[in-house]
Amino acid sequence: DQQVKQNSPSLSVQEGRISILNCDYTNSMFDYFLWYKKYPAEGPTFLISISSIKDKNEDGRFTVFLNKSAKHLSLHIVPSQPGDSAVYFCAASGLVQGAQKLVFGQGTRLTINP
Amino acid sequence: GAGVSQSPRYKVAKRGQDVALRCDPISGHVSLFWYQQALGQGPEFLTYFQNEAQLDKSGLPSDRFFAERPEGSVSTLKIQRTQQEDSAVYLCASRSRGAGETQYFGPGTRLLVL
Numbered sequence: 417d418q419q420v421k422q423n424s425p426s427l428s429v430q431e432g433r434i435s436i437l438n439c440d441y442t443n444s445m446f447d448y449f450l451w452y453k454k455y456p457a458e459g460p461t462f463l464i465s466i467s468s469i470k471d472k473n474e475d476g477r478f479t480v481f482l483n484k485s486a487k488h489l490s491l492h493i494v495p496s497q498p499g500d501s502a503v504y505f506c507a508a509s510g511l512v513q514g515a516q517k518l519v520f521g522q523g524t525r526l527t528i529n530p
Numbered sequence: 531g532a533g534v535s536q537s538p539r540y541k542v543a544k545r546g547q548d549v550a551l552r553c554d555p556i557s558g559h560v561s562l563f564w565y566q567q568a569l570g571q572g573p574e575f576l577t578y579f580q581n582e583a584q585l586d587k588s589g590l591p592s593d594r595f596f597a598e599r600p601e602g603s604v605s606t607l608k609i610q611r612t613q614q615e616d617s618a619v620y621l622c623a624s625r626s627r628g629a630g631e632t633q634y635f636g637p638g639t640r641l642l643v644l
Binding site: 465507517518 | 534536561563565570571572573574575578585586589621623632633634635636637638640
């Protein structure tokens with residue numbers, strides 16, 4: 417059973433517009449969420465995180481929104497740039513002891529068109 | 531400072547061969563994780579160390595997989611009698627302290643079993 421789901425395998429966005437990547441989770445014990453970006457032949461690079469006590473976290477062009485009641489989070493990138501083209505993974509974890517691992521979604525390939 | 535490093539970056543093994551994959555975490559990071567990433571999927575948790583103690587090995591797919599971190603820094607993931615289904619990218623991540631801190635990933639080792 418997939419506890420973290422990214423239902424869009426790919427997304428194409430015009431440069432300068434907003435990119436919105438979505439992620440759903442099923443386990444209500446998750447209370448810490450992260451977004452990673454991955455280029456080919458490299459490891460995932462941390463982008464931004466949010467804990468369940470917040471519903472929004474912003475860092476420059478990147479904003480993550482968390483809707484706990486819907487078990488849904490999204491990553492907004494604005495404005496989108498060609499260098500943002502990569503695969504994006506959302507991941508979830510628990511802050512309680514014994515729930516240390518990250519559970520990842522399948523990823524969304526974002527392509528920014530000039 | 532230096533990030534997480536992994537070696538080798540690529541490994542080709544014949545079925546039945548034993549392999550050893552190395553991870554050098556960020557200096558001073560207490561926690562270390564191993565993940566397996568199949569083609570087109572998100573990373574999946576294998577095992578977790580806090581210092582030299584292996585606290586969670588629930589993700590190891592079989593008893594052919596073994597991980598160690600004897601001095602609480604460098605870790606080795608060993609796969610005995612490799613099978614074709616072991617072909618994947620093996621990612622190592624380290625984290626400074628407890629849950630709520632970010633996991634930082636290495637570039638991964640791409641293993642191909644023929």
